[in-house]
Amino acid sequence: xxxxxxxxxxxxxxxxxxxxxxxxxxxxxxxxxxxxxxxxxxxxxxxxxxxxxxxxxxxxxxxxxxxxxxxxxxxxxxxxxxxxxxxxxxxxxxxxxxxxxxxxxxxxxxxxxxxxxxxxxxx
Numbered sequence: 001x002x003x004x005x006x007x008x009x010x011x012x013x014x015x016x017x018x019x020x021x022x023x024x025x026x027x028x029x030x031x032x033x034x035x036x037x038x039x040x041x042x043x044x045x046x047x048x049x050x051x052x053x054x055x056x057x058x059x060x061x062x063x064x065x066x067x068x069x070x071x072x073x074x075x076x077x078x079x080x081x082x083x084x085x086x087x088x089x090x091x092x093x094x095x096x097x098x099x100x101x102x103x104x105x106x107x108x109x110x111x112x113x114x115x116x117x118x119x120x121x122x123x
C-alpha cells in the first residue's frame with residue numbers, strides 16, 4: 001500500500017514557474033514507478049510525466065515537453081514536478097500516482113493516487 005500526498009499548487013501568472021511535490025509513505029517507494037497526471041474542469045485526466053523507480057527512464061506528455069521536469073528522491077520518498085513557462089492551459093488539478101513496473105502514461109495502470117493539488121495559471 002502506498003499513500004501519496006501532493007503539495008505546492010497555487011495561483012501563478014503565465015510565464016511563472018511552480019514546483020509540485022508528492023510525499024509518499026511506505027518503505028518500498030523505490031520499487032514504484034511514479035507519475036503525474038492532471039485534470040482540467042470538464043476534461044479527461046491527462047498524462048503529464050512519469051519516472052521509473054531508478055530515475056533512469058522518464059517520459060513526458062506532448063503538451064509539457066521542454067517545460068516540465070519530473071524528478072524523484074528515493075532517500076526522501078518524494079517525487080517532484082518542476083513546471084516552467086506556465087500557460088493558462090496548464091490550469092488543472094495535478095495528481096501524483098504510483099505503480100509497480102514500468103512508468104507509462106496510461107491512467108488506468110496506476111492503482112495508487114493522491115488527492116490532487118490545484119494549479120491555476122492566470123494571464
